[in-house]
Amino acid sequence: MKRIAKRLVRARGIEITTAAPEPTPSWVGDVDPIQDPSVGGAWRTAVLHLANRHHRPSRFGKVRQGGQARLEYLTWFLDVRGARVLELGPLEGFYSVILDKLGIRSAVAVEARPENLEKCRRVKQLYGLDRTEFVRHDVEALARGEEAASFAGPFDLVFSLGVLYHVRDPIQALRWTAAQAPALFLGTHYVERADPSWYPERLFSEAELESGGERYTGKRFVESPESPAGGLFDYSLWLDEESLTRALRAAGYTTVAVLGKDVLSDFPHITILAERQ
Numbered sequence: 001m002k003r004i005a006k007r008l009v010r011a012r013g014i015e016i017t018t019a020a021p022e023p024t025p026s027w028v029g030d031v032d033p034i035q036d037p038s039v040g041g042a043w044r045t046a047v048l049h050l051a052n053r054h055h056r057p058s059r060f061g062k063v064r065q066g067g068q069a070r071l072e073y074l075t076w077f078l079d080v081r082g083a084r085v086l087e088l089g090p091l092e093g094f095y096s097v098i099l100d101k102l103g104i105r106s107a108v109a110v111e112a113r114p115e116n117l118e119k120c121r122r123v124k125q126l127y128g129l130d131r132t133e134f135v136r137h138d139v140e141a142l143a144r145g146e147e148a149a150s151f152a153g154p155f156d157l158v159f160s161l162g163v164l165y166h167v168r169d170p171i172q173a174l175r176w177t178a179a180q181a182p183a184l185f186l187g188t189h190y191v192e193r194a195d196p197s198w199y200p201e202r203l204f205s206e207a208e209l210e211s212g213g214e215r216y217t218g219k220r221f222v223e224s225p226e227s228p229a230g231g232l233f234d235y236s237l238w239l240d241e242e243s244l245t246r247a248l249r250a251a252g253y254t255t256v257a258v259l260g261k262d263v264l265s266d267f268p269h270i271t272i273l274a275e276r277q
Helices: 002-011 065-077 094-101 114-127 139-144 170-180 241-251
Strands: 084-088 106-111 132-136 157-161 183-189 204-211 214-222 235-239 255-264 267-275
Touching: 065 094, 065 183, 065 255, 065 267, 084 094, 094 106, 094 114, 094 132, 094 157, 106 114, 114 132, 139 170, 157 170, 170 183, 170 204, 170 235, 170 241, 183 241, 204 235, 214 241, 235 241, 241 255, 241 267
Parallel strands: 084 106, 084 157, 106 132, 157 183
Antiparallel strands: 183 267, 204 214, 214 235, 255 267
16 A cells, blocks of 8 residues: 555655654764753753653653663662662763662762763752762772762762773772772673674774782773763773673672673673672
8 A cells, every 4th residue: 555655646746755863872862852051061961851850851852772771770670769879970960860769868979070060960950859969079089099089988889880981990990889888880881802893993902900919801992081971081991791790809799790781882881780798
């Protein structure tokens, strides 16, 4: 029937074509994020599409690809009701809103970039996140002891999505997170040794790190410090899965559960729940 209809329409001089959708970066939560003119700069995530008792968006968006997987891992494997959470790298506060809606007792969210922190504080105001405090720190500087934390534990959980693959010394960062809480919810890019084609030579080179008498392997990644979603320095170190697992155990986590693997921002991504007894 469709073919007959098309022939009839074409006979009248009308051509039917299918419009291709605009390409969307895989990590962006919506095709056309709502903007907030009260804060400078475009919004990178779909945080303003979320709703809670304080905020109703003008229209709702869709979470796509890797973002959907992150939400599934979070809701399937975590119960944060009544928990005190240390969130690393909130960016614009998307998961800060999610954690609040899931019933945390309180949270401290650590963001390094002042422009991102401004958006997070706008989200705090808009969504009434009275249980969440946004603070500015460089996680690497905290891990190295070069910055004194403006917050104090104890925490029940470290929530870290999209941070570890932006640091230069992930081993040191993991030791620091293990000292903050007995559990870590980790989402990070990693080196998938089974398929080296993911890692073009213009962006990656082989690298290793010595720490505590152990040798960890991975790849050095060329960062974009000018990007609001990039690392603070011109390179970072991505661990391969074997090294990442060993690093977590060396940091003191006795249980390391790989919840799943997917592709996020065109690179392999792994989600892990690590816990210390």
